[in-house]
Amino acid sequence: MIQARGLGKSFRVADKQPGLxxxxxxxFARRLKDIPAVRDVSFSIEPGEVVGFLGANGAGKTTTLKMLTGLIEPSAGDVEVAGFRPFRRQAAFLRTITLVMGQKQQLIWDLPPLDSLRVNAAVYGIGEAEARRRIDELAEMLELGEELRRPVRKLSLGQRMKAELLAALLHRPSVLFLDEPTLGLDVNAQARVREFLADYNRRTGATVLLTSHYMGDITALCQRVLLIHQGQLFYDGSLQELTQQLAPYREVCCDLGEIYPPEAFRGYGELESLAGHRVRLLVSRDQLTATVSRLLSTFPVLDLEVNDPPVEEIIGRLFREGAVG
Incomplete structure (x- = not known):
């Protein structure tokens, strides 16, 4: 459904030196230079897949999405989405895809979402009866009711985001590009949006490429992830394999009967945090049994938990390193 081959994008900017x-x-003599934003990115996504696209700020995620949706033309390489060349912006292609950006909005601020939805339906040539049916179906899935009849400016951020999703899906696209769709939402609103996207994928078989800084979005929706760093793709595979590869340690959390200084835990692994009676350590897997035994015999342990480190911490370390070990 999505095929990128050697995709690259450079931006020409002015090379101005500081000072007068x-x-x-x-x-008098303007000089220009090319800044590479994306370099030699290749991947393919099958129909119906939900794939996470991860990277630090400035890594090239949004630039890649804009090339995949035809908003900008690649400087190098080639891309196909549903059999179309995106940058040609053919009407049939635009009816096949949708792009949702958490920091942008398409709904008219002073009008109820329902009015904007009717405009969208007219743009896509959807008849009034069919548009009404689709709006009702999506509104039920998104738990939207009277909110569709109130001005957008009077809706909460979570309600606006759900209305934006409804508008983006009204024409039933088969490819969804979602750029931070839960940006700024509270925990409950994030969970509802994730449930909706998972349900929509199951019902329609839509292909989804999702970027997010909330790892909860990725772990809830994606089994496969693409990781980009400084414009280059350096991982394409399952999220589970990635965490196993990058987490040769376990997280040990202890509630202690007394308060100890940080130096008391030297030799027990990597001290991640110490707050009052609670200590959090990262311990290598091959030293786990011995370390836990020493902790129990040395400190007044009231409670002890052993878990895998949070996936967002693993990905964060990976971005800092810039490569898979």
Missing amino acids: GGTLRHF
């Missing part, structure tokens, strides 16, 4: 002299030289 640099400004004068730039005025």
